[in-house]
Amino acid sequence: MPSDGTLSIGELAARAGTTVKTIRFYSDQGLLPETARSGGGHRRYGPDALARLRTIRSLRSLDVPVPEIKRVLDSGDGLEAVVARRLDDLGTQLAALRWREAALRALQESDPDQVAERLELIGAVGVPPSTAALDRYWRRLLPVRLSARLRSRITEAAVPPLPADPGTDQVLAFARLHALATAATDHCLASHRPVTVAHPDLLYDGLREAHDLVDAAVRAGTPPAPGEALDCYVAAHARAAGTRDTPAFRQALTVRLAAEDHPVMRRYWRLAGELADAPTLGAADAWLREALTASTATD
Structure with missing residues (x-):
């Protein structure tokens, strides 16, 4: 030297x-x-x-x-930020790898006559998967006059989070949910046109409160029954319609909600339930509708 x-x-x-x-x-x-x-x-x-x-x-x-x-x-500094970014990147990469592994297993475990359909479904989602199609679906489905605050809040609650370590059933559930939302958005299905409500914020603010009230009962598997949550639910519909909660209104609401119930939406919530760790908005709403039907049947 x-x-x-x-x-x-x-x-x-x-x-x-x-x-x-x-x-x-x-x-x-x-x-x-x-x-x-x-x-x-x-x-x-x-x-x-x-x-x-x-x-x-x-x-x-x-x-x-x-x-x-x-x-x-x-x-001479910034190492902490660099490490944090690399950890975020690595987490994203690992999530994508876990999703890809589960998707490949879903294909591997398929019967021969299921492979083509599953491959098309999974291939349409991409890796890592995105919930953008579900966001578009809900933003199109909700009333046009709904405030941005409630639109974002409801969309966030209605779109299930993607599991970090999905099983094969969850990969397939999300792929089918993605296909359902894409078809409904792209083809403007009549049953999935924006809801027409005179006072949408009054309705959806009340529905959110009712869903929160019933969450514990849904988690516990408690049978639907009258109570504070149902009263809040009916009151929200009554306010949005510019009327009062009366026995006659409850009877009419029961009939209307039954007519609006659609198999595509039921399928959406069933698939979403396979991805969510908590009860979905659909599960909460179904509990309240059953409670309403039971209460009007005894009036």
Whole structure:
């Protein structure tokens, strides 16, 4: 080593246990600046180059991109943010791999006559999957005059979160849910046109409160029955219609809700229930409608 303490590129490579080619690459990228050049034009590196090189190699082993490594080295801080971003990226990659594995198992476990259908369903979703089609479905289904606040809140509650570690049944459930929502949105099914309500915020604010009230009963498997939740549910419909909660209104509401019940929506909530850890809005609404039907039958 020269008296000035600098290292040649070969000496630095030997001490670091790497190759000259690697050091030259890092130097050319600006990660490992040379201190000087020898009389023959060869690169010389300062005494801190070895520690810097080890840091570079450690970060590269964690797949940190070269530009981010340069920012960390040049600024002397920001490592925590870089690590957090890499963890987020890794989480996304792992979720995609788990989804892909479950999708492949769903195909592997299929009967021969199911493979083509399942492949088409799963292929339409993509990896990692997106709930964008379900968001569009609900935003189109909800009343046009509904406030942005309630539209976002209801959509968020109605679109089931994707499981981090899905089973094959959940992959298929989401693929079918995605296909249902896409068809309803693209083809403008008559049963899935926006709901017409005179006062949509009055209705949906009340329905949200009623669904919250009945959540514990649905979780516990309690049979539908009259009570505060049902009263809140009926009152929301009455306010939206500009009338009062009376026995006659409850009878008419029972008939109307039964007529509006649609197999496509029932299927949506059944599939959503296979993905959600908690009762869906559909399960809460079904409980309240059954409670209403039971109460009017005894009046």
